[in-house]
Amino acid sequence: xxxxxxxxxxxxxxxxxxxxxxxxxxxxxxxxxxxxxxxxxxxxxxxxxxxxxxxxxxxxxxxxxxxxxxxxxxxxxxxxxxxxxxxxxxxxxxxxxxxxxxxxxxxxxxxxxxxxxxxxxxxxxxxxxxxxxxxxxxxxxxxxxxxxxxxxxxxxxxxxxxxxxxxxxxxxxxxxxxxxxxxxxxxxxxxxxxxxxxxxxxxxxxxxxxxxxxxxxxxxxxxxxxxxxxxxxxxxxxxxxxxxxxxxxxxxxxxxxxxxxxxxxxxxxxxxxxxxxxxxxxx
Numbered sequence: 001x002x003x004x005x006x007x008x009x010x011x012x013x014x015x016x017x018x019x020x021x022x023x024x025x026x027x028x029x030x031x032x033x034x035x036x037x038x039x040x041x042x043x044x045x046x047x048x049x050x051x052x053x054x055x056x057x058x059x060x061x062x063x064x065x066x067x068x069x070x071x072x073x074x075x076x077x078x079x080x081x082x083x084x085x086x087x088x089x090x091x092x093x094x095x096x097x098x099x100x101x102x103x104x105x106x107x108x109x110x111x112x113x114x115x116x117x118x119x120x121x122x123x124x125x126x127x128x129x130x131x132x133x134x135x136x137x138x139x140x141x142x143x144x145x146x147x148x149x150x151x152x153x154x155x156x157x158x159x160x161x162x163x164x165x166x167x168x169x170x171x172x173x174x175x176x177x178x179x180x181x182x183x184x185x186x187x188x189x190x191x192x193x194x195x196x197x198x199x200x201x202x203x204x205x206x207x208x209x210x211x212x213x214x215x216x217x218x219x220x221x222x223x224x225x226x227x228x229x230x231x232x233x234x235x236x237x238x239x240x241x242x243x244x245x246x247x248x249x250x251x252x253x254x255x256x257x258x259x260x261x262x263x264x265x266x267x268x269x270x271x272x273x274x275x276x277x278x279x280x281x282x283x
Contacts, residue, residue, distance in 0.1 A: 057129075057133035057136070057137065058133075061129060061130050061133045062130070062133045062134050062137045063134075064126075064127075064130040065127075065129070065130030065131045065132070065133045065134030065135075066130075066134045068123075068127055068130055068131055068134075069081065069131050069134050069135070072121060072131075073087075073131070076118075077089070077090055080138060081134070081135055081138045081139075082138075086117070087118070088193075090135050090138070090139065091135075091138050091139045093139070095108070096135055096136065096139045097139060102129075102132040102133070102136060105132050105135060105136070106128050106132050109121050109123065109128065109131060109132070110122075110123070110128070156193055156194070156196075156197055156273075156276050156280075157276075157277060157280060158273050158277070159270070159272075159273030159274040159275070159276055159277030159278075160273075160274045160277055161274070161277040161278045161280075161281050162278075163270075163274040163277075163278075164273075164274035164275040164276065164277045164278025164279070165278045167271055167274055167275055167278075168180075168275060168278055171271075172263065172271070172275065173259075174275075177256055177259065180282050184279070184282050185282065186282065186283060187279060187282045188279060188280045188281065188282050188283045189283050192280075196276070196279060196280070197272075197276055200260075200275065200276065200279060201260065201264065201272070202257065202260050202261060202264070203256065203257050203260055204257075206255075206256045206257040206260075207223055207224070207256075208223070208224040208253055208254060208255040208256065208257070209221065209222070209223060209224060209253070209254040210222065210223075210224040210227075210232065210234050210251055210252065210253050210254070211251065211252045211254075212232070212234060212242075212244065212249055212250070212251045213249065213250040213251070214244075214249055215248065215249070220234065220236060220242065221234075221236075222234040222235050222236040222237060222242075223235045224253060224255075225241065226243065227246075227253070228246070229246060230245065230246055230247075231243055231244070231245060231246055232244055232246045232249070232251055
């Protein structure tokens with residue numbers, strides 16, 4: 001039988017051995033704990049940055065941006081950024097939706113989009129912050145309320161492009177005036193969505209042509225500038241203006257918009273959807 005002293009000696013030896021074996025494991029565990037702590041701190045920092053970016057801007061900043069936006073941008077994009085006379089809705093903009101920090105939106109405002117007719121805006125830092133905050137606030141408000149603004153390009157992509165091409169070259173007689181490699185080349189880049197459909201259905205501002213035959217037999221052709229029951233006026237290829245009493249000459253007017261207007265009573269819903277689908281392939 002072992003004595004108490006021998007038992008204590010054996011116990012002490014086992015404890016030392018366990019401590020020696022556990023040392024590396026303890027250090028490894030401590031290191032892992034440190035890594036977890038650092039990872040958690042990094043995640044917290046990233047979350048803080050994200051929450052800072054997504055945090056609602058101060059009301060005063062948004063209101064200052066609203067005033068400036070309505071003064072500088074409201075005519076094109078609407079007073080509430082929902083779309084205006086010539087500019088698209090910004091609350092439906094994919095760029096605005098993804099740009100949580102506002103840097104991309106600010107870059108577009110600062111640099112403009114000359115190819116789309118948008119000028120540059122040289123705003124101070126605080127003014128830019130206000131406009132961006134207002135736009136972001138409008139988009140966030142619409143998103144949270146489930147609102148839809150206007151007609152999105154995707155809403156008008158439901159037709160059959162091949163059927164639209166057949167209509168373009170056939171029953172619609174569109175190809176008698178237009179060419180997909182000529183005047184319509186890249187039309188889907190210049191116009192999209194509702195603006196493209198409006199131009200297709202009734203092209204506002206389409207210039208008419210006129211051919212005038214004078215009493216002497218001379219003919220002149222050019223752009224129709226003025227026409228009523230008394231007078232007809234035209235501008236020739238050199239941009240010189242001519243006018244005559246309408247009752248003393250013969251003239252033939254070629255008005256492209258009239259052909260579009262005549263089609264309005266002939267289109268079926270399928271014709272419009274298919275033709276739109278085809279036009280949107282002309283990029």
